[in-house]
Amino acid sequence: MDVNILANDIEDIETDINVIQSDINNLQSIKYELLNELQQLQQQQQQQQQTTTATNNTRNNDIPIDGNYYDIPELIKHSHFDSSISSYFESSTNVSSIIPQQQQQNTPINIIQQEIELRENILYENIFRMTGITAFPLNKHLQKEQLMGLRFDIYSTTTKTYSSPHYVILKKLNSFDYKLQIPKRNWIIYRDTLPKYIPLKEYSNLLDESTESIHLFVEQIRQFIHKTQYKHDKFDQLKSLTRNNFGLKLRSNLPMVHKINRDLQCQRIKLIIKHKSSILLEFELLCSIDLIETVKIISKNDQPQFQDHLRFCESIVKDTKINDLLKRFRLVFDVLIKEGIIE
Numbered sequence: 001m002d003v004n005i006l007a008n009d010i011e012d013i014e015t016d017i018n019v020i021q022s023d024i025n026n027l028q029s030i031k032y033e034l035l036n037e038l039q040q041l042q043q044q045q046q047q048q049q050q051t052t053t054a055t056n057n058t059r060n061n062d063i064p065i066d067g068n069y070y071d072i073p074e075l076i077k078h079s080h081f082d083s084s085i086s087s088y089f090e091s092s093t094n095v096s097s098i099i100p101q102q103q104q105q106n107t108p109i110n111i112i113q114q115e116i117e118l119r120e121n122i123l124y125e126n127i128f129r130m131t132g133i134t135a136f137p138l139n140k141h142l143q144k145e146q147l148m149g150l151r152f153d154i155y156s157t158t159t160k161t162y163s164s165p166h167y168v169i170l171k172k173l174n175s176f177d178y179k180l181q182i183p184k185r186n187w188i189i190y191r192d193t194l195p196k197y198i199p200l201k202e203y204s205n206l207l208d209e210s211t212e213s214i215h216l217f218v219e220q221i222r223q224f225i226h227k228t229q230y231k232h233d234k235f236d237q238l239k240s241l242t243r244n245n246f247g248l249k250l251r252s253n254l255p256m257v258h259k260i261n262r263d264l265q266c267q268r269i270k271l272i273i274k275h276k277s278s279i280l281l282e283f284e285l286l287c288s289i290d291l292i293e294t295v296k297i298i299s300k301n302d303q304p305q306f307q308d309h310l311r312f313c314e315s316i317v318k319d320t321k322i323n324d325l326l327k328r329f330r331l332v333f334d335v336l337i338k339e340g341i342i343e
Helices: 003-058 108-131 200-204 211-238 304-317 322-338
Strands: 133-137 147-152 166-177 182-192 259-262 268-275 278-287 291-298
Touching (some): 003 108, 133 211, 147 211, 166 211, 182 200, 211 322, 278 304, 291 304, 291 322, 304 322
Antiparallel strands (some): 133 147, 147 166, 278 291
16 A cells, blocks of 8 residues: 555544544533533522522412422423424413512512523523434323424534534324224324435334334434535535645645535535636535545546546545545545646
8 A cells, every 4th residue: 555645544534533532522521511500500590499489488478379380390491493393392381370470570580580591491402402312292282182392403523513403393193003903103293394305204104103113213314414414524624625735835725625515415516626716627526425426527628638637536536435535535636736737
């Protein structure tokens, strides 16, 4: 094996290890910070509730209050939902209706309580996001309905941020198994905010009445979403390769890839490489969920020898696994520089 190729492979692996370790350290740090802040907020809320209780007892309040009021659990601790499904996450019980009139006033204590609850909700949402998948029961708008909510969070290792979450609402539907001659209640997809490119109909065939079927259904969706995001991240990492990484001193701070165009699924991708202000090469890629299936390199230079070099570069990239993307494009750039195509 060529020493340079081996060195590049080692460098790619070390880069991936450093990125993963950095992500792990960041997530662990966030986790501990959130848990500490949550503990502090819970202590503050407990102290505030004790103060409120003592104040109400002093006033000899004759209005009856449900003893469970102060610890009414929310079905889910956040309310930032897509508008198409938000109604299914609204509380079926109007909590304000059981709050005494004097407690609804904007007193300093109530303002503090509202601020603590808001911060607590944000903390819970951040904790949910770290797990990637959250399942929770939903309010029953009809007595005979059984609904379950599923939330999918997506984290980008490139931007170190979460994108907007996706939701699926499942409902149990009465059916009859004619083969076994027994009634059944299968889970079905009731509402969702998933991207249209996800093969949801295929995955829905996994659902039956069991909890295990939900696990399979969720895992398929999660893998598809995360692999799609992984493709986006890997192509974004191409932007980090500069001319200086390949020993090109002229305009050394410029990226090797000047622009990346792609669809939401990251299935069709176009990479644009420029020479000064004009387009030198265009890479048109067609990707599956794990693989670069086809590649075509377009150039205005139609000289046979020039085109032969491009066909060779196409053969390097074709059938590349997404996790090997950086390594293969390093080889391509080495060839293009060696043959004088990139200067």
